[in-house]
Amino acid sequence: MTPVKHLKKIVIFILISIFLISCSSKKGLVYSSGKLSSNSKIAVIIDSQNNIKNAVLISFLKQGFKVKAVNSSDLYTMKDVYDISDLKKISYNISEENVSTVQKTYDNIYKLHIYNFELSKAEYLKQIRSEWDVEYLVLLDLKEWEKVSWARVINLKTFEIDFIENYPTAYDDNIETITEHFIKSITGK
């Protein structure tokens, strides 16, 4: 065998190995505690351009869902929760002085902010349930080939996560096929 042919075989072997490794590391998983009926009232959260969002919403509408589209930035805002006035009162420059009490104070302010923010989000979801009559929150993140798209469904009646799925996007997938895949998994049809 000539050196060139030998080299070609090595390169092909390496490329196949990389392909197989990247495929095997992207595993799908799905958990469902129950199937959603396709005439459920849902709010869909997806962080995409409007044309993609519309394509997703149309897929859900076609299946009979009663859909409200929301941006998570509309749902949750940190500015009303994060009270930086307490931080401003602490006058130490933390990067210059490593003082345990001061570090503890900064950390605790941050922790309380996180608790308050999560509580605010929960209260807002409760409002969505009662004012918009939404039964489920559906979160979707659609990714291109070689990455993992994922979905999550939150039951706003019980405040529990009812459904999760990680779906490695296939080479021939597009927005519609991924969305339809998730809808099938969510409804069990």
Next chain:
Amino acid sequence: MKYRLLHIIFAITTIILVNIDASAKSVAFGFFINESRNESLDYLEKILPNSFAGALKAKYNFDIFKPAQIPVLASGEDDGLKKEIIKEGDLKVITKDIDADYFVYGSFKPLDDNKIKMTINVFEIGTTSVFQFEDIGYLETEIFKLIDKIAVQIKNIANKSMIYKKGTIPSKSKLAILTNIDGEDLNSLYYEFLHYGYKLSPTQGNDIYGLMDYKQINKFYHFSGVNASFHMIDDRKDVELWHGTWSGTAYYKKISEEKKAYEKFSFNYMNTKNEIIKKIRSFSADDIDYIIIIGFNKSKNNAWIRCLNLKNNKLLITESEIEGSSINKIANKIIKSMTTGLPENI
């Protein structure tokens, strides 16, 4: 060939010896102070640390230093001074000449029905953090059972894994998980908990993106409950706010606000935190049983957990250095930790 074999045997022996040396911990003990006025219990101030030291040495092969072997503590006793509960702000000075990995000290007070409550502090020398926990048991003939139980806790806390357990979390409990991963990784984590039978609150999972990165989640590394706490040392001397007749009204107002901030978020933090915990508990739409904080490192191959029982605000579990080659594997180890009792042997 013969020399190569000798080299291999030498290398293996060295590796074994290094690992044995690395695993032997050393703990110095301070006195356990009688918080009550019942002087008939003063004898426990020495008995308790000596008993803990004995148990750690005999059962777990720790190197130990009893209070009488620590000059800064023994000299106080020799002078006939009444022993006092050690202030956390003085730990650095007290331990600077102690050649040990950890310093353990505490206090106790008798309760009704012949019971005793002990407060134990485990301080890793050279750091600025203390692990404090309480335990209650019976006096007299039962006290050595309590001592053995506490010795196991000390042994598990006094290492990098810092395992503390006060119970287990049954399946079908509802968990609120706060973590620094999101998206598909968060789904992978959720998958294992849901599969085990836990119910999951939508806390944090109700958004596409997470709020915290691997540095921000570390602010939760120090975590407290009403019964136990792993916290950074705070000392009012750290934040002396100078003022005098020269201050002026504006400056005085500024430092008064600063003082209030330190009171609220450091010295009286547990009261401040309890208010928000009460709010979370009373949010009836989401009836959470436990808050679980899970911090992943940047490579997501190592994690730590803190578990709080939301119903009674008690710290239930801490554990660090949970390793795994995937989030699913780490999640399974976490679930195992949450569902099994305290390990006797590490």
